[in-house]
Amino acid sequence: MQEDILIPLIVFSSIFGVVYVYLTTRNKERLALIEKGADASLFNTGKKNGIGSIILNLALLAIGIGIGVLVGAALEQAGMDDDVSFPASIFIFGGLGLVTSFFVNRKLEKE
Structure with a gap:
C-alpha cells in the first residue's frame, strides 16, 4: 500500500x-x-528552438504513433501476435516521425 x-x-x-x-x-x-x-x-550563442519546432516534433511523433497503431492492428489481423505487432510498429513509425521532423526542421532552419 x-x-x-x-x-x-x-x-x-x-x-x-x-x-x-x-x-x-x-x-x-x-x-x-x-x-x-x-x-x-x-x-546567447546557442540555437533557440521556438514553440513551432516543438509542436512540429510532437505532431509528427503523434502521427507516427497513430500510423504505428493502425499498422499493428493490420498485422494482428494478418495473423501476427499482437504482443509483437503493436509495440514494434509503434516504435518504428514513431521513430520515422521523429526522423521526418528532424529533416523538416533542418529544412526550415535553412530558409
Whole structure:
C-alpha cells in the first residue's frame, strides 16, 4: 500500500533534484564568468528552438504513433501476435516521425 505513495514521491523528487542541481550549477558557472569579465552575450550563442519546432516534433511523433497503431492492428489481423505487432510498429513509425521532423526542421532552419 505504501508503494502507491512512495514510488511517485521518489520519481518526482528525483526529477526535481536533477533540475535543481542543473539550474544552480549553470547559475554558478555564469556568475563566475561574469565576475571574470566575460561578456553576457556569451550565454546567447546557442540555437533557440521556438514553440513551432516543438509542436512540429510532437505532431509528427503523434502521427507516427497513430500510423504505428493502425499498422499493428493490420498485422494482428494478418495473423501476427499482437504482443509483437503493436509495440514494434509503434516504435518504428514513431521513430520515422521523429526522423521526418528532424529533416523538416533542418529544412526550415535553412530558409
